[in-house]
Amino acid sequence: MSPSDWKLTAEQRSLLIKSAFEAKEGSYSPYSKFPVGAALLAPDGKIVKGANIENASYGGTICAERTAVVKAASEGIRSFIGVSVVTDLTTPASPCGICRQVLREFCALETPVLLVPSDYPQKEQKKGYGEGGVRETTLGELLPDSFGPEHLGKPSPSA
Numbered sequence: 001m002s003p004s005d006w007k008l009t010a011e012q013r014s015l016l017i018k019s020a021f022e023a024k025e026g027s028y029s030p031y032s033k034f035p036v037g038a039a040l041l042a043p044d045g046k047i048v049k050g051a052n053i054e055n056a057s058y059g060g061t062i063c064a065e066r067t068a069v070v071k072a073a074s075e076g077i078r079s080f081i082g083v084s085v086v087t088d089l090t091t092p093a094s095p096c097g098i099c100r101q102v103l104r105e106f107c108a109l110e111t112p113v114l115l116v117p118s119d120y121p122q123k124e125q126k127k128g129y130g131e132g133g134v135r136e137t138t139l140g141e142l143l144p145d146s147f148g149p150e151h152l153g154k155p156s157p158s159a
């Protein structure tokens with residue numbers, strides 16, 4: 001993605017990054033000890049945060065990204081113009097497959113997804129990464145050839 005395609009302002013970008021770190025504080029991950037925070041930016045500027053919530057019955061665990069989407073959607077916020085995710089890894093981690101699909105329901109394919117390193121902002125500029133070591137991608141890049149609402153006669157998600 002070239003910088004000219006970038007749809008987030010510097011303020012939105014930094015808000016998303018800060019919010020992902022705040023979201024991670026809410027993680028309940030006693031089993032994996034792998035806290036994750038995610039933040040969603042709605043078109044009106046509202047931020048919705050989510051953290052991974054584990055369960056002793058492991059299958060009941062929900063990822064940070066889906067926590068945020070479910071919180072937002074159940075409050076009537078069903079469109080997002082930016083997503084951010086942070087873990088405790090210094091190499092930014094990417095959403096799992098099912099989270100990509102759940103994001104696909106409410107995000108346009110061009111929606112920017114910021115994958116943030118735990119030590120953000122990194123001082124050294126790494127090849128292939130953006131400012132501070134953030135990997136900047138889009139939902140469409142993370143989930144190519146995807147199935148979405150428009151395949152069932154519903155409008156395509158858009159910002």
Ligand SMILES: [Zn+2]
Nearest residue numbers: 063095096099
């Ligand atoms: Zn996930």
